[in-house]
Amino acid sequence: MEYEYKNQTCCFSGYRPEKFSFSLVVDNPQYQQLKSDIHKAIACAILDGFQFFLCGMARGFDILCGETILEMREERKEWRDLQLIAVIPFPEHSENCSEEWRLRHVALEVRSDELIYTGEDYHSNCYFERNRYMMGL
Numbered sequence: 001m002e003y004e005y006k007n008q009t010c011c012f013s014g015y016r017p018e019k020f021s022f023s024l025v026v027d028n029p030q031y032q033q034l035k036s037d038i039h040k041a042i043a044c045a046i047l048d049g050f051q052f053f054l055c056g057m058a059r060g061f062d063i064l065c066g067e068t069i070l071e072m073r074e075e076r077k078e079w080r081d082l083q084l085i086a087v088i089p090f091p092e093h094s095e096n097c098s099e100e101w102r103l104r105h106v107a108l109e110v111r112s113d114e115l116i117y118t119g120e121d122y123h124s125n126c127y128f129e130r131n132r133y134m135m136g137l
Helices: 029-049 061-075 099-112 126-134
Strands: 009-012 052-055 084-087 114-117
Touching: 009 061, 009 114, 009 126, 029 061, 052 061, 061 084, 061 099
Parallel strands: 009 052, 052 084, 084 114
Antiparallel strands: none
């Protein structure tokens, strides 16, 4: 898959909550620092010309980044054209998540500019296929 705007596209995929050395809860200073660092990195990407953001939609880092894009679109008028594209490995992807992460996943889906499903159901390579899609391979 080759994107029309590949040189303006950034992809998010990363750690799940259990892989972090700290808890991803709002009152945790390390979590707040992570959110700030994500915001700064995305702002730098925007200043470098990135406008399309593909989110792998997994619990943890992916969803944090997607939520940050939505927050940033509200912050500044010139960022309202940023495009959030949810790249989901299969339709039932969020069904086995905790209620919190499932609700966050659904909220991102609803507010994304586009939903792309890279598969029809779970299989051993579905996340690999999602990542390859996001990289345009």
